[in-house]
Amino acid sequence: AQKVTQAQTEISVVEKEDVTLDCVYETRDTTYYLFWYKQPPSGELVFLIRRNSFDEQNEISGRYSWNFQKSTSSFNFTITASQVVDSAVYFCALSELKGNTPLVFGKGTRLSVIA
Amino acid sequence: GAVVSQHPSWVICKSGTSVKIECRSLDFQATTMFWYRQFPKQSLMLMATSNEGSKATYEQGVEKDKFLINHASLTLSTLTVTSAHPEDSSFYICSASAGTSVYNEQFFGPGTRLTVL
Numbered sequence: 001a002q003k004v005t006q007a008q009t010e011i012s013v014v015e016k017e018d019v020t021l022d023c024v025y026e027t028r029d030t031t032y033y034l035f036w037y038k039q040p041p042s043g044e045l046v047f048l049i050r051r052n053s054f055d056e057q058n059e060i061s062g063r064y065s066w067n068f069q070k071s072t073s074s075f076n077f078t079i080t081a082s083q084v085v086d087s088a089v090y091f092c093a094l095s096e097l098k099g100n101t102p103l104v105f106g107k108g109t110r111l112s113v114i115a
Numbered sequence: 116g117a118v119v120s121q122h123p124s125w126v127i128c129k130s131g132t133s134v135k136i137e138c139r140s141l142d143f144q145a146t147t148m149f150w151y152r153q154f155p156k157q158s159l160m161l162m163a164t165s166n167e168g169s170k171a172t173y174e175q176g177v178e179k180d181k182f183l184i185n186h187a188s189l190t191l192s193t194l195t196v197t198s199a200h201p202e203d204s205s206f207y208i209c210s211a212s213a214g215t216s217v218y219n220e221q222f223f224g225p226g227t228r229l230t231v232l
Binding site for chain 2: 042050095099100102107
């Protein structure tokens with residue numbers, strides 16, 4: 001069975017600080033997708049990244065970066081120089097490496113960035 | 116990315132009434148749609164998987180007679196909450212996928228907030 005663990009329930013940081021959100025996953029599949037989504041107070045999920053299990057290269061997109069380590073089954077997300085607009089709930093998720101399989105979500109990490 | 120819409124965005128109803136939520140893929144054909152439910156301050160939990168033209172597959176613990184899912188076309192799936200009760204109040208989110216290819220992405224709708232009084 002697939003499982004995603006986000007151990008950090010809530011994090012508060014002061015604006016401009018860097019923050020890392022942890023994600024650990026379990027799966028018996030040898031190939032899979034990993035995701036991060038942002039959920040602001042409006043509720044709509046905002047897609048941030050999809051990474052397949054073949055690609056262990058770290059990725060950077062502006063202030064966002066992701067560290068995928070297959071050896072530790074982790075897919076951590078770092079926000080550099082955090083801003084108030086980054087305040088949201090962030091979900092890590094996992095799915096099979098197919099287009100029509102559902103996502104298994106972690107419980108989410110609520111990030112509060114204080115001005 | 117592709118667009119998935121949901122209607123209504125929010126709905127308030129009385130206990131015992133039925134509510135229909137629509138999920139539409141606006142610019143692609145969705146062979147598979149998923150329905151998730153999110154209670155306040157909790158994660159998204161899969162309720163059911165819906166393939167066009169066939170019966171939905173429900174997750175354990177989800178009552179198929181209470182949550183009726185219809186996926187009659189490649190662009191529309193509906194979720195009907197029958198005889199809604201306050202404990203059904205939740206945020207319902209659908210997602211849609213164009214197929215089985217590893218290149219096919221899954222796109223989420225904006226969600227429908229249901230409040231049952």
